[in-house]
Amino acid sequence: MMDRYTKLQIVGIYAALAVFLTFILLPFFEMFMASLRPLEHLFRSPYQFWSDDFSFQAYSDMWETVPLLGRYIFNSVFIATAVTAMTMIFVIPAAYAYARLDFPFKSASLGVFLGVNMFTGAVLLIPLYRVLRTLGMLNTYWAMIIPGVAFLIPTGIWLLRSYLEKIPRELEEAAFVDGASRLYTLRRVVLPLAVPGLIVVGVAVFIGAYAQQFLFAITFNQQRELQPLPAGLYEFIGYQDVTWNQMMAAALVGVLPVMLIFLFLQKYLVAGLTAGAVKE
């Protein structure tokens, strides 16, 4: 009863939603429309909203204009996957420690991790460049993976910790009583129970890793074959004759992997990310 709206209110809500979603989706719509227009049409003046020569030609031409496009997309997925795997290796034990154990400097060290969240790699580029050079990692995949991991560890710990806290302690205690070691308990009791949480954190980290590739790629990597999609496409904007329709097609195809992952897992992801925002 309380939630019943009048017809006028419903119309108002939909109208407002339409405006809101137009703002959110307009760039995607425009990118898609641009990708359908033949190149000579793009530069036609005055502006035309509709034309009758739309085609999907750009989607096949782009592989020739941007010969490395497939490679860029692969690089993006590969770097994001590697970052996610490495991040989880660091995050899982630490998150467990913060969720369950009592040890010296617990809150101080957690504060340090969260402090990392405060600034971005852009502030540390010069020394980071030197560190990566010393380690011999410049112009390799590592140059984009290592800094990516560092800046995702804090978020990962934070998210996973709140998930692990919700797993009942009794199960672990039962394992202890049976004489299991701490490491065994973590591996065989806690982790299997935490799989849904691990998936949420993993996907969140993956999306973060997919999104943050640009800065590290343009700064630490000069090798074109290793460039992730955002950096690879960015290079093309500077060219004299940008084939915009193909650029847009490439950009849309390039975000497909991460969009698909998101669509499949969005329900869990949203619930997991916002767990902290909901009072229990």
Added chain:
Amino acid sequence: MSEKTFGLLLIAPAMLFIAVIVAWPLAETIRLSFMEAGLGGEEYVGLANYQDLLESRKFNDTIWRTFYWMFLSVTLKLILGLIGATLLNAAVPGRALFRVLVMPPWVIPIAIGCIGWLWLYNGYFGVLSGTMMSLGITDGPFEFLAHKRSAFYSAIVTDVWVGVPMVTLFFLAAMQGVNRDLYEAAWVDGAGRWYRFRRITIPQIMPVIVSMALLSAIWTFNSFEIIWILTEGGPRSATTTLIVDTYKTAIGNYKFGEGSARAVIIVVLLGLFSLLYLFFLGKVNKYYGAK
């Protein structure tokens, strides 16, 4: 193994990693900020870099611009996020779909979204300029990113676009977490929708609003890619915020010392923010009786 040792052992790898990749470079940045450093070598100059910055009118402008950028962008994100979350929380058919449709700007790489905006802002083939022309607002093509003022506000719109989904998502989650009994009790007493929103929803989600305000402030302050791809800080520095200025100085012009001094100032400002954040969050939680 004792619990203490085990705990320390478990966090050690992550701590070590952060130490090498974040803490050590941070210390290096502080050291470099006292140096005149470039590709050639380093020379200790004391506080000269900071002195130059504080005396520079240009840098002063950059700081104000950054705060203005942050204030405007965060305010818009919060207002739009609140409106969006309220709409998505309304019990109308199709809301599950709408909730998914809000997320793409957050999911895709920022750089890719910016390529889309680059196109929208184009005077000749962008839909915005096209619409303005056909409505007769402007006579000719309008290049949004070519004029100081419009470039600044265009960059803000894009920054808001990138940030709004996350804010909306968190507000929505918080709204869904508000106890329904409160609404029902108010409804029985004859309270209207607006009254319930003002007196129940807003106070109940206040801790989340404050959290998002300060987190957004930090993200917006650090926002680099959006400005870099849209304008590279131009035209004539109109969109140069602190972070862009730092990047241009250090990476673009190889002035490592001066760049580092800027970076240190950013870190100090962000540190102050965070203290403010913790202070306010504590107050708000106390005031609204959250845990």
